[in-house]
Every structure is written in structure tokens, then in C-alpha cells.
Amino acid sequence: MERPGPGFSLAGCAAALEGALGRSAARLWFKESSGRNLRGRDWIAPRGALGKLFRRGQVPEDHIERLVCEYRHSLYIHSCEQTGAGLVIRLDHPALFKQVLSNLPLYTRPTKAVAAKKRCVVLNCAPLQGNRAPESLTVGHLRAILLSDHLAEVLRQQGWVVHATPNLPQNTAVCTFLKLLRVSWASTLQTTSAEERVSDFQKILSESVYTQLGQSEAPSDRARKVLPKDVLFKVHLRQFVKEKELEGYDANLDVALVQEEALRQIAELQHTVLQEDGEQCVVIHVVGCKEEFQQQKIDLLWQILNTGIDQVTQKHLVCGPVRITGENAHLNAVEYFQFRRSQMQEASVMKYGNLVQGDSWAEIISNMTSATIKFELLATAHRSPLNLDLTQSVNISTKGTKGGAFVMYNCARLATLFDHFNKSVQQGLYPQFPETSQLNFSALREEGEWLLLYNYIIPFREVLCQTTESLSSATGIRLTINTETVCKFLVNLSMDFSSYYNRVHILGEPLEHLFNQMFTRLQLMKALREVFHTALGTLHITPPSQL
Template sequence: MAAKNNVSERCDVDLSNLVELTLKVFEENSITAKKLSICRKTRDLKLGDMVIPRGSCNDVPQQVLDKLAENTTDPNLPSMLQYSTVSSDKYNSVVFHANRPQSFKNIIKNTLTEGDNYGENPVKDSNKVVFINSLCNIEETENLPKCSGAELIRNIVVLQHLERILETNGYKVSTNVSKSHQETTDIYEAFGVKWSETTIDQTAFDQSLKSTVENIKTCPYQEEIKRYNILSESSNSKQSPVIFNLRNFIAENNLPVGKIGYDKNLSYVDVITDDGISDEVKKAVYLSTTTTTTSSNTQQDIHLLHLISQRQVFLQQQITLLLQYISTSLTQSILVFGDVTSRIGSENQHQPTFSSQQLYRLRYDQMLESSIMKYGDEVKEEKWKERIQYLTVAGLRFEMLTTTVRNNVKLDLGEDCLDNRNGSFVLYNSARLSTLFKNYHEAVKKGHYPPLPDIDEVDFTALREEEEWSLLFNYIYIYPEIVSSCIDDLGLNSTSLLAKIHIHKVANFLVSFSRSLSSYYSRIHILVDNKAHLMGTMFARLYLVKAAHQVLQNGLKLLNIEPPSQL
């Protein structure tokens, strides 16, 4: 991975230090770098960990490599990742080899010291609260449809993850989820959705709505549609419909159009219809009133992030433009999530649309059947119900979050579906490590093992397996970077209307991490016989998996999943 500005603070410091030292040595020795790019390797780590590809700079003589080694292998450098040697190979002008024992100690110690805060980033230099507009409706109409079907579950899951990922990256977040409708109450409860108890002042809203309409009627973007009806005199008494010219508004305000902006087909939006004030204007005024209240309560400006489904994009852009006219100082961006489609097995044939309740029941029944096969008929007892619900919701969260936000989620509805097992697999690995430490502490109490010594007393040269270094270097060390890179562009200061937020990164990271961890755990015995010559390796491995467990727990919490304490 090349050096970027959007990496986590810890990785950024390490990489910045390495880049700075390298540039200094290069300048002193007249080495020309076209565009210095230091990349982190992900495989064949025994051949090196960080590299400068040959295309990035000229060949580096041995004496310069020696000078680089002299400058970068100082153990007193303020970096988590320490280096032992520097070389070159066929493909890279410079190869940095990590000092593994010291790096193991530094990174594991840092992970465990930060604990539940590991992966959190410093507060952003922003005085704005991010207000997420999603599942927030003032009323149901044909023009403002409620989120329905399996799409509702994806909306809930993405919204909750978005809140966590923004807060972890240092943003202040606010939402205003409307109370669920009767038919979706059970889904809201299953996923722990909390709707807002605050309500807007209806009198203030009505006044704002009235003044907004009067303002639009006299603005340069309004157009009145004249009535011509010679058959009905009564129709002449009705107020003529009024529309807002979006195309002119976009052009005069130089707003982005196309892939990064508004739909080029946007032309008009209703302001006044035969039935009165349009739903689009009502929603825009409602959002204006709500964000103004939030800004007043927090004493901070608001950035409004609209989280919407693909089918709601055109309508939301109309509302967004009306809102921009009403509240000129309000910054806005849109995050669009794809639809939820279905298939059976490998067949991509279209399946009937599933409601959120049907999808939840299907996954619940599949989880129940799987648990019965594993644990027997006792699973049917009432005490297992809550656990099956927990596993079902966790599985659905992973199903909805392992796909990039704009892409459709393709659900496999077959009986042998494997799509919903990623969640259970990650939870199983987390629970397995919880059980490991529970067994270890019980053995310590019984005198079977000595207590875990302070990390400064542990000899990490005992960790010689390549898998062990891969777990640390490819997962534990880069976890904060994964979290930070989820927020690419929130749209606070961007000319783009579309926010770039990668909701799939954490879930896919946890799945990949769990596979590597499971492979290692299945091959290596952590708790060994209590023999003096084995204790050093056992302690080092216990610290490694303790750090791995911390990362798994923190990642699960970002997905709104409470880490399990037992199998």
C-alpha cells in the first residue's frame, strides 16, 4: 500500500518516519526518486516487509542501502514497526526487513494498551455534526415511499454501521429515525433500532412551511402552471400549480452534474399541486427544521448525509436541491446503497421479492436447523431462542456489509446457502479465543500454569512461524488503517455530491482475519504442557492471540455486534 494521507495516525506516523528518513538519505547521496512510493507487502514476507519498487526510483547502490540501514534500524526511532536490515531485489530498489521481535512487542503492547479504543482516530478538525437522514419520514405518501422488503434490513444495517464508523473516525453524529410502522416493529426490535423521541414543534414547522412556499412563489426559479378548463368554473377558484425549476437552479449555482453530481434529467419539482403543498417541499422543510434544531442544541454547524436506496435517488436529489435553496449554508452529500436481490443456489433466476420479515424468518430457521445439527434437540428449548436470534442478526449484518455500498446484495435463498455463515464464522473465532483465555485463567488459579508475565518480560523471538508474523503485520497492525480508510470522502468540503464511504471494508477484513486466525489456531497448540522450556513460546503466543482477540472484538462492535464470551 502506497503512502497516503488517509491512513490511521499510528500507521501514518510509521510510514511518514520511514519516508522522511529515506528521502534524507537519497538527497544526501543524489538518488533521484520520480515519485517515492513505499509499499507494504502482504505475502512472501520472509523476503521483506516494506519496499520501494524499481519504477519509483533509480537503482540504489549498496553503500546507500547500508546508509539507509544505519538510519532506519535504530531501535529508538518512534515507530511501532522496527527494521533490522535493508536490501534490494529483482523487483524493488529497496527492501526493508522488519525487526520482528521488537515489532511484535511494540504493536501488541500498543494494541492492548489502547484496548477497546484501538482503531479509533483523533477528533477531526471539523466543527460540523454529521446528521444522517435515513428512515426518517414525516408521513407515507406515494411520492415519499417507506423503505420496504429486504431493502429495509440493509438500510438499518448500513445506517447503524455508518454511525459507528463515523464516530470511531472522530465525527459527531446525529440521526432522527422515525418510529417504525406496525408491520416492521419486530425487525426494528431485532436489530436494536432506536428511534428518536424528539419531535419538532408543529406550529414552528407549519409557519416555516408557509413562509418557505411564499418565498419560492416569488423566487426566480418558480413557474406557475396556468389552468385552462372551460368545462368547470369551480376549478378556476383553485390555486394554480407551482413548480421549481431545478435545471436553472443547478446551472446558476454551478452545481455538479453527472457521475459525481445531480442527475442530468432533473428539470422541475412540484411546489404546489392540486392537493396543496407538495410532499417534496414538506420533506425539505422538515429536514431544514430538524437540522436547525440540532445545530442549535449542539452549537455546531450541520452536514447532512442522505442515506438512501438506489430507487430513491432521483426523488432525494429533488429534495436536496429544494433544501439547498431553503438553507443555503447547509452542506449536503448523498450515500446510495444498492438493492437486495435474491437467487437460489448458483441459479441467477429471479425470485419473488422477499419482505424483511420473510428474510429474517428464513435466516432464523436456517440458523436453528444448523444449530440443531451441531448441538442436538436441546436447541429447541426456549433458552436457545435469544442465542439463535443473536446469530441470525449477526449473519444478516455480514450479508449486508460484505458488499460495496453501491452494489446490489444478491441473497442466496437456497437451503444449502453459505452466504449467511460468515457472521457465525467470525463469532466462532472470537468466542474460541474467549474460551482459550477463560481456560488459561482457570488453569492459573489451579496452579497448572504460571500467570501471564508483563509484556516487557516476554521474549518474542519465540514467534518464528510465518503465520504469526502475517497475523500481526497483515491484520493487527493495519486494523486502524482499515477503519480510517472507510471514510474516503464525506463531502464536507468536496465539490462532489456523492459521499465515498466504504461500508464493506471492516466486515471483509474480519472474515479474512478469521480465516487466517482459524488456520493458525487449528495447527498450533497455544496452551502446552507446563514445562519450563515451553513457557516462553506459550506466553508470546498468548499475547499474540490476545491482541488478535482485541481486534476481533473492536471490529465486531463497529458492525453493531456484541462480541460473544463463549462458544
């Protein structure tokens, strides 16, 4: 896994501690995360694990002294002691608060990994192939589309060159629908003509040993009648898979009835790969489980046709089924969006009354609807089934702790907090925000403050890396990517931030002796705001500016 650059990192800390005792010890140290355990320790090597290395699990004192001496400064170690639970480490909290909060870009903005060579990926979103009308898209299709959009942005932030297919014609109904969902998808006024490439493909297939009509320059009318009217060729895929000894494909794959649309899809994919001028590209087919079988046919057909360029690496990212319950179980993707939007409109009117009108509110409601849908469809691992309750009486609310509305609400609380602070500065109640070098971060003693720094701000860049860490090491044709990571991270962050915000009064009395604590807390909130904004950016969700 590629790790973020400079600054303190939990991954780097874990790696150093694993080798610090001078023995080979895989998975010896564990980072604490619960508020209760973080009161007394930040890392622990449990006695049971130590027992495999040391007699009765007791680490010799000279080992502990050497660990502390060597890593005190680089790992910000405050203390290391042996307890009944095991060897525990407490970090230097004030020093880490200062290090992190004085260098926010190192922790709150994605860092592009330095790669030995250019890394290219083509994301082929299967549900968008074939010039579909938006009404033909199911909620399952929408899950794959949103996953493709999110994955593309995460990869771009990590330095990948990302191409998305199909390239949709502008001003179509599908493009309009995707814009409502804040999906950033490639579109042009006119798609690239593929007639010549499709014609070449037909020639290759007509001469292929895997084609029913193979080797016949002028197939007889009788042979042509065997195939349905819109089918150009019948290609024997099972024979190809067996001869090439390919693994991972569905055992039921036999023949492919090739239509022109399949050749057009492959033509665009090949054109996109060739744009990289010989660079190795990974092609990821993002597809729902119901269409996986058909997409494997496209994969194999491309391999048969791919006679002029280097072999293309193809992977399949398969989304599990979406099961809808309630009286609205029949809704398609467009109707699902409209349903959630009407709920968000109703919830906003109930909360704000007659204020909910005009273009600005329409934009807020649309953005909140997009966030709600994205969290609903992306917070579950892509390979797992997803259950949606679309019962009319089940309303969306900012008071729930699992949805996009709750995340947006807490992000908006930060915007409101800084708006209040800035207005108070203008009124002369508070001084201007000082330089971070002037702040004494030892004032951050509330346990929720360390929890927010240690569980969310410090590891944030590593969380972004975790989303795609399996991409370079995956074997087989199926790809598993942790695309649910960012949504789950934001939900957990919102829960812990909400608990802290409800308990702690950040903007204190305008008294000089209280300013340092207020400013250190505001600096912590600045970091959280940046984390929220960056994470939401990977989902193409606009951070709200008001409650």
C-alpha cells in the same frame, strides 16, 4: 487522510521510506502481505520502480546505508538489501512484537483524530422517512439502513458529532424490527413538532419564483385544481439548478410535486442542523438507487427553502440494487430476517441438538442472524449491485469463509481459548498471566504469528480510518465511502486466524520451559480478540462468548 496517533504505523513507515532515498518518488515502496513473501521481506521497492530513479535500478550503497542509519530504530528496520527483485526491507520482528503487544490499546482501540474544529454530520436514512411499516421495507432499504448505522458508529469513534434522522417514535413496529437487527437508531417517545416550520416553508414556497403558484397570496380555485389533491405546490427545480449553476444532479430533474411529508423531512433536517448552533454540518442522504432521484428533489427543495441559515453541504451516499435469486426472491426485509433466522436456528439444532432452547439460545441465534445479514449486505461496496441467493437449500454455515457466521465462529474460538486457559489457571495447571515486560517475544517465530500482527493488528486503526477517508475530500454531490472495509477486514482476518489456530497448539503442556511461548501466543491472541471486538462494535454486533 488523518492517521492514528502514537505507536508504529504502516502509513508512517511508508511515508518515511518514500522520502528516504533523497529523491521525489511517488509510490515507490510496497508493503508485503502474502505469507509466502513475508518469509523473506516486509517492504519492497521493485526494480522497475527504482529504474526510474537510479541507473539499472541499482540504489547506491551510500543511499542504503543512510536509510538504515536514519530509520533503523524508528521504523524497526532489521536489514535492507538489494536483490534481483528490488530493494527489500525486513523489519525487526521480535522488537515489533514487543512494542505492539506491550501496548495493545494503541493498536486495538480506535483513536479519535484531533481536528482543528468540531466536525458534525447528519445521516439522513431515506428509507426510514415517512413512518413506514416494517413490512414495506425491501432488502434494498435494509442495506441502506445497516450502512447508515455502521457509518454512524465509525464516525463517532473518530470523533465526529453524529446525528441520525429521521428521529423515530419509540415503541413502533419499525423500532422493534431495528432492535432485532441490533441497529442503534435515534428514537423518542414523541417526535418534535414541526408544524410551525412546515407552515413557514409553505409561506416561502407560496412566494417563490420557482413555484407554479408563486407570488399569489390567494391562489385561485382553478390553479389549485391543476395539482393532485395531496400536492401542495409544484416547484420548478430545473430552473433553480440552471440559475444556480449546480452540477451533479440528474439531467431529468424538472419539477417537484411537493407534499407535506417532504416539508416535514426538510423541517427535521433543518432543526437538526440548527442544533449545532452555527457549526458547519455535512448532511449525508443515505439512499437506495431507486430512490436517489426523489432524494435529489428533497435536496434541491431544501436549498430553495434554506433562506435563513448558512448554506448546508449535502451529499448523497447511494446504495446499488439488491438482486435476489431463488424461490424466496419476493421476500421483504422482515421476511428476509425471519428466513435467515430460521436457517440459523436449524443449523444450531443440527450442531447442538436439544441444547438449543431457552432465552440464552434465542439471544445467540438472534445475534448470529444479525451478524449474517450485516455481512451479507455490507461486505460489498455500497455503490455496487449486490446479489443474494435465498434458495431454501443454500444454508448458512460457520464452515464457509466469507460470511458473518464464520467471523463469529472464529471470534468465539478466542473466547473459548481464554475460558479454557482461565479454568486451567484455577486448577493450578498454569501460573497467572505474567506482566508483558516479563515476556520474551522472540519466541514468536511461527510465520502465521507475524502475518497476524503485520497484516491485522498493526494496521487496524488505519483500516478504520480508510472507511471514511474520502469524506472530507469528496467533490460533487455523490459520496463514495469504503463502508465495506471492516467486513472484508474481518473476513480476511478470520481466514488467516483460522489457518493459524488449526495449525498451532497455543495452550501447551504445563511445563515451565514452555510457559513463555504459551504466554506470548496468548498475548497475541488477546490483541486479536480486541481487534475482533472493536471491529464488530462498529457493526453493533455482540461478540459471541461460546462456540
